[in-house]
Amino acid sequence: MNIPAIGIGLTCAIILLMRDWRFTVPALLINYLCLGWMLTQQQFIAPDLSFGGAQVSTTVVVKLITGLAAALILAITAITFSREYNTEDLDEFSLAELRRAARRAQRTIEPFRMSDYVVPFWSLVLAAAAALLLPRLYPVAQPYAVDFAWYWLALTGLFTLVTANDVLKVGLGLLLCVESVDLVYTAVAGRVQVFPLALLSLLTLVLALAVAYISGLLYGRLKTLDLAELYRR
């Protein structure tokens, strides 16, 4: 039984299923930790650092720091949702619009509805079936756990994008997709090069920052991160 693979499976499922950032953002953090743990178990990652007697690889440390930073950026973004956004610089029309948006956002807060989870649930079932089957049919990386993990990350990332109800969840989906690519590169590349590794980490961070920035702007405009409000005519 591969515990990190199970951890990745569960955390991705939480990200895909849950709508509340209090569950999804910590799940992303745990997901990155599980990924680091999984990589330490692989033969293709040679340990080259020593922390208090424990041997770890620089690649794993870089990935953990990156994941921690990305999850932190999204967590801070989520926590600051309730703050006013640069209202002092706005003109009267913009302030009036903000007040209208706040009232509308207040009205659109809806209670828990089972129907909201139907599509994500069946997406999860589909992703699970595909992620269990694909590594056997089309093995790309070895061993099976790594193959399952990257397929699972990619599929749940894509389904999270498709079923996302707010901008933060879109960001989580994008980060899962990038994480999948990161894992498959690490597993497939004979020797992990510095530049692609640095660029992957940079991309993860910039992506988290871009999502945080768009979330801030959207919240400043509509007083909600709900995508339904963004696309309302």
Next chain:
Amino acid sequence: MAYLLLILFPVAMAACTFLLRTQTRFVLLAATATALAELALLTAVPVDGPARLLGLTLVLDPLSRLFLAAFFVIAAVAFAAALKLPHGENFVPIGLLLLTFTAATLLLLQEPFVVALLLISAAVLAVLAVIDLPTGSPLLVGRSTLAAALKYLVLMVVSGVVLYLAFVLVSIYEDTGTAQAFSATRLILALIAVGFGLRLAMVPFHSWLPDLAEHAAPMVTMLIITVINITSLLVLVSTLQYFGPIILFDNDLAIATMQALGVATALLGAVLALGQDNLRRALGYLVVYDAGMVLYGLTTLTSVGLAGALFEAFNQIAVVMLLFLSLSLLEQPDGRPSNVPRRDLLRRWPVAGVGFLVGGLALLGLPPFNGFASKLLIYQAAAQSGGPALVLLLLSTVVALLALGRVAYERLLGPSEDAASDQSPLLLGETDLDRLAPRALTPEPRGLAVIVCALIALCLVVGLYPQPVLATINDVIQGLTFIRA
């Protein structure tokens, strides 16, 4: 050293301009100088002289050099034009970083993994430019702008992930030499088609481009279409060059499908442009039409088609710049509410109006402008590969011409509205307040009018004398191994 400087100099200047971004004029002049310095630096970089850095191979091929020079020129023009046009607070640093990513991408074409990541990074940066507001703006970012930016971000990241996966599969395939349990080449080609289809706004992945054209600042859209999209096209050519023997072998059906997608993109882009009332959106769809033409030329895998596609891509740089610059001038405030449709734009802004019409005609490939020679090559390639494709491409050009004609008739060629409003008497119950405000008849900014005239002249000169550019492109094509005829 020259390679490093080419990549890192804009980064340093981007950092400086970010710190000084409130000093708009100074920052724009510095950015213009940086783009021109990069152009000078490009001449110092040896062509086809590889160098190793951090385990990566950097090399500048003649085609990349030609396009990189065009990007630097167009960036210099965009920064200079921004002196007189509204732009976001961070337009300059982001523009310079985009130049860095473009230069790095074209120098690292032999490193597909890195290139895929650089393409995603460039797109993420461009998103920040889309949602950027001018310095000290009292406004909020528009809801539609945010929606367009989010759509672009998601699609570009998905595109990058798909491309990355395709490159991983190619590398595995290269190592093993055989397909393991399935036809890997078809999957790889499908992933590459989806990845580049998303980036180049091919049908059915085209919707982001008209959205950006409508809601982003014209200079930002221009940079995305010219710099990012055309860089992606060059990456596609390089992908076919390096992995062609693997992914194109015994894949005729897939290639025919991609050609069909190119034709469909051209046709649908033209039809949708015809149905648009919004000037910007119509322009966005005309660019989609042109992208379809380029993809078709490329996927014919013939020397004529590829020369046409690359030449059209080169022309697109100048034409899109001309179109979006003219559009910015046509949209200048003239004392009327922005929701009042203007029908006499050619009379009101003659240089910008002429620039828009010339740009439109050049984009559609009408003589004597620069698009003519490249479109002719694409039509020639279509004629070689069979009749239906040629007929459909010509049909799409006719429809696109109708779309341009509609835009011109409805927005540019109408009678002057200034004279009419002065002479009509007040109707019963009407007051002066009910009338449209008189137009503030300021002349066109002289500097921008000069730039528009220079771009018109460039379109004309390249149209009349395409040999130098075409010769360079033909030289490069001789060395491509995936060409079939």
